[in-house]
Every structure is written in structure tokens, then in C-alpha cells.
Amino acid sequence: MGLWDIDKIEYVGHAKGVEEGLAFHYYDKDRVVAGKPMKDWLRFAVAWWHTFNQGLVDPFGDPTAQRPYYKYTDPMDQALAKVDYAFELFQKLGVEFFCFHDRDLAPEGDTLRETNANLDKVVDKIEQNMHDTGVKLLWNTSSLFTNKRFEAGAGTSPFADIYAYSGAQLKHSLEIGKRLGAENYVFWGGREGYESLWNTEMKREQDHIAALFQMCVDYAHEIGMDAQFLIEPKPKEPTLHQYDYDAATTINFLRTYGLDKDFKLNLEGNHANLAMHTYQHEIRVAREAGFLGSLDANQGDKLIGWDMDEFPSDLYETTAVMWEVLAAGGIGPHGGLNFDAKPRRTSFTPEDLFRTHVVGMDSFAAGLLVAAKMHEDKYIENLQEQRYSSFDSGIGKSVEEGKASLASLEDYAIDKPQAELIAACKSDHLESVKATINNYLVEALAQA
Ligand code: XUL
Numbered sequence: 395m396g397l398w399d400i401d402k403i404e405y406v407g408h409a410k411g412v413e414e415g416l417a418f419h420y421y422d423k424d425r426v427v428a429g430k431p432m433k434d435w436l437r438f439a440v441a442w443w444h445t446f447n448q449g450l451v452d453p454f455g456d457p458t459a460q461r462p463y464y465k466y467t468d469p470m471d472q473a474l475a476k477v478d479y480a481f482e483l484f485q486k487l488g489v490e491f492f493c494f495h496d497r498d499l500a501p502e503g504d505t506l507r508e509t510n511a512n513l514d515k516v517v518d519k520i521e522q523n524m525h526d527t528g529v530k531l532l533w534n535t536s537s538l539f540t541n542k543r544f545e546a547g548a549g550t551s552p553f554a555d556i557y558a559y560s561g562a563q564l565k566h567s568l569e570i571g572k573r574l575g576a577e578n579y580v581f582w583g584g585r586e587g588y589e590s591l592w593n594t595e596m597k598r599e600q601d602h603i604a605a606l607f608q609m610c611v612d613y614a615h616e617i618g619m620d621a622q623f624l625i626e627p628k629p630k631e632p633t634l635h636q637y638d639y640d641a642a643t644t645i646n647f648l649r650t651y652g653l654d655k656d657f658k659l660n661l662e663g664n665h666a667n668l669a670m671h672t673y674q675h676e677i678r679v680a681r682e683a684g685f686l687g688s689l690d691a692n693q694g695d696k697l698i699g700w701d702m703d704e705f706p707s708d709l710y711e712t713t714a715v716m717w718e719v720l721a722a723g724g725i726g727p728h729g730g731l732n733f734d735a736k737p738r739r740t741s742f743t744p745e746d747l748f749r750t751h752v753v754g755m756d757s758f759a760a761g762l763l764v765a766a767k768m769h770e771d772k773y774i775e776n777l778q779e780q781r782y783s784s785f786d787s788g789i790g791k792s793v794e795e796g797k798a799s800l801a802s803l804e805d806y807a808i809d810k811p812q813a814e815l816i817a818a819c820k821s822d823h824l825e826s827v828k829a830t831i832n833n834y835l836v837e838a839l840a841q842a
């Protein structure tokens with residue numbers, strides 16, 4: 395049976411009699427939907443930090459996770475053993491990508507030189523496993539927030555030694571990305587922000603981190619690393635206010651510093667909620683501005699204000715996400731769905747790691763099926779076209795063609811009676827739209 399006491403997860407359709415949670419009912423990887431196999435729309439990835447390292451702690455409690463490799467007590471032995479467990483899990487789930495932070499893989503030494511040497515041993519083993527299995531690296535990243543030296547940030551730290559260390563750490567991380575053929579490279583600035591404006595020079599900090607990003611772009615060109623660079627927005631947690639607050643703020647930052655040609659965004663469901671947005675909102679903003687890069691697949695909870703990193707199970711949300719993805723023709727140039735998610739603290743067995751991925755994969759596969767049916771019928775496209783149709787001719791058309799002025803708008807509107815203006819507004823029957831979306835969910839899944 396291998397290292398994990400579990401069989402390969404198979405697609406069973408609507409078959410009964412399989413153990414619930416350990417088979418796919420919707421994710422049929424080679425099934426063609428909207429012109430592409432499901433696996434190519436979804437490009438699932440396992441997140442090393444949650445799946446292999448997360449002990450299932452919360453701010454009030456000890457870890458509860460039970461993992462087979464805890465029998466290796468030496469940190470380096472355990473780090474190397476995890477590689478075997480990881481690649482077997484990828485294959486048993488049928489996931490073709492993974493993601494990691496440099497510090498997820500190996501323990502730190504006293505100097506960066508020692509730390510890099512530990513890391514390289516594990517990367518050697520990962521490279522061999524990638525070669526043997528065909529599993530690919532969706533993205534890697536650098537943890538510039540875990541170690542206490544980053545207490546006040548990395549690229550925005552007020553301490554030049556920490557800034558220099560961060561650049562040095564990034565350099566090696568980019569080299570690893572190139573070596574492993576990373577499709578993307580992510581920057582998440584969990585400590586790039588402020589706790590108080592009274593001691594913070596906000597613009598100076600942003601100038602510093604923009605310069606660091608530019609150095610990364612330059613170094614990637616120098617070594618021929620062609621991964622798509624991505625920034626992952628999050629408004630807060632752990633830092634009170636993070637500079638990459640949401641998609642719109644981050645796009646503004648990239649344009650301000652001339653980095654917009656080299657970066658796109660990696661958007662996460664729970665981060666969107668912390669910014670008081672929906673996941674769909676963040677994806678729409680990025681998609682329409684040309685910045686959709688990749689997605690961290692997780693969900694939050696209405697009842698709690700933290701980053702819960704729950705595995706996705708909300709079909710309404712996965713449908714909305716996949717509707718946007720289909721509208722974009724794909725997640726991004728090299729994007730995928732990375733499960734930046736962890737089991738609840740009460741789901742602590744090794745088997746729960748499989749169950750959580752299965753629900754996440756099946757929920758996105760179901761969302762894809764529903765959204766594809768909506769696109770096939772052009773349901774939303776027609777609805778939106780109708781809603782804005784007054785801009786297709788007359789005064790509306792003159793606005794869209796850039797031919798309108800305040801004077802021409804005045805000419806048009808000055809003598810219009812109130813009754814005519816009210817008659818120009820049409821009810822959108824929004825509740826019926828929502829009911830129709832519900833019908834799509836029920837019917838598309840029943841037919842799947
Ligand atoms: C934290 C988060 C990170 C990034 C990578 O909320 O999402 O795990 O995805 O650093």
C-alpha cells in the first residue's frame with residue numbers, strides 16, 4: 395500500500411458504496427469540459443507548508459496532527475523522509491503540482507550559507523522525485539516572515555541588515571525556482587506593512603520593497619529564470635496593515651513602480667474575505683486589468699475574523715471562481731489552484747489529509763461543471779449584454795466611443811421629464827437571477 399495506508403483516489407461518478415470522502419464524484423481528470431481536460435482547467439497543487447508541516451495549531455492550542463513521519467526525530471532526517479511521503483501523496487491524489495516556501499523544506503542553520511546547504515540536500519531529492527514522477531512545481535516562494543529576524547518586515551524592514559539578508563535569501567530561492575522549473579514565483583508580504591504609522595515611513599518602505607522586487611526581476615533575467623512573478627495580496631494578519639492589501643491596491647503599487655509588466659497576482663479566497671471582498675471580486679478585478687496569475691484555493695468562515703485556510707467546499711463560491719476562470723480562458727498564463735488550506739484541528743489523522751484534498755478537488759471540479767454550463771448557455775453574458783444595451787446606440791454609444799462631452803449630455807438630458815428617466819431604468823430581477831444560478835447548480839451536478 396506504500397507509505398500512506400490508503401489506496402489511490404479514483405473517480406467513481408455517482409456510484410454508491412465507496413467510502414464517502416475517499417473517491418471523486420466530479421473530478422474526472424481527463425474529461426473534456428469547455429474544450430480542455432478538467433485537469434488542465436484546474437491544475438491542482440498541494441501546499442507543502444500546510445499539508446506536511448502544519449501541526450494544526452490555533453492561537454490557543456497545541457498541535458493535534460498525527461503524521462507517519464514524526465517517527466523521524468532528527469530534523470534533517472524528517473525533512474528528507476517527508477519528500478517520499480509528499481510524492482506518494484501527490485500521486486495517490488492525482489495532483490500534478492506542488493508549492494513550497496524555502497523554509498518549509500529544511501531546518502535553518504546559523505548562517506545563510508549553512509541554511510542553503512540544508513535546503514539544497516532536500517531540493518536534490520525533490521528534483522529526483524520530480525523527474526521520476528512527472529509532478530511539477532507550480533510555484534516556490536521565500537519565507538521572509540517566520541524567523542524572528544523578520545519581526546518588522548523583510549523588504550520593508552527598517553533595518554538594513556535584515557533587508558540585505560532578505561535579498562540574499564531571495565537570490566537562492568530564485569535559483570531553486572529555476573533549477574526545478576517553477577512555473578511561477580510568489581511573493582507574499584505577511585510582515586510587509588505596519589503596526590503603527592507613528593513610527594513608520596510608509597513611502598520609504600514601499601520604495602525599498604519595490605527596489606527589491608526590481609532586483610529579483612533583474613536577477614531572474616540574468617540567470618534565465620522564466621517563472622511568472624506573482625504578488626499575493628492580503629490586507630492583514632499577521633501584520634495590522636499589509637501594503638498588498640487587495641488586488642486593486644497591489645495593481646496600483648505595481649504600476650506606480652513600473653513593475654506591472656513583470657508581475658501578476660496570486661489571489662486567495664480567505665484573503666479576499668479579510669479585505670471585505672468576495673473571492674470572485676478579487677478575481678474579477680485582476681482578470682479585467684490583465685493581472686490574473688494564479689489562485690490559492692481555500693475558503694474562510696462568516697463567523698470568524700481570521701484566516702481560517704479551510705479547504706474549499708462551498709459550491710456556490712467554486713462556481714463563481716470557475717465562471718471567472720472560464721471567462722479568462724484559464725487561470726493565468728501559468729496559474730493553478732494551490733490548496734493553501736489545512737484540515738480543522740479536529741481532523742487530525744493522516745487519512746484526513748486525503749479527505750480534505752478530495753473535498754477541495756471535487757468542489758472545484760463541480761464548480762467547473764456548473765460554470766461551463768452557464769457559459770455554454772451564455773446565461774450571464776446575455777444577461778449583462780441586455781443590462782448595458784442602452785450603451786449600444788444613441789447617447790450611450792457616443793459615450794463609449796469617446797464622443798460625448800458635458801455639453802452633449804446636457805443637450806440630451808436637459809428637457810427629459812422625470813417619468814421618462816424612471817422608465818429608462820429596468821428592473822434586473824436579481825432574485826430570479828440567483829434562483830436561476832441555483833438551478834444551474836442542481837441540474838448541472840445531477841447530470842454530471
Ligand atoms: C498566508 C499565505 C501564504 C502564502 C505564501 O496567509 O497565504 O501561505 O500563500 O507565502
Ligand code: CO
Nearest residue numbers: 626662690734
Ligand atoms: Co496563500
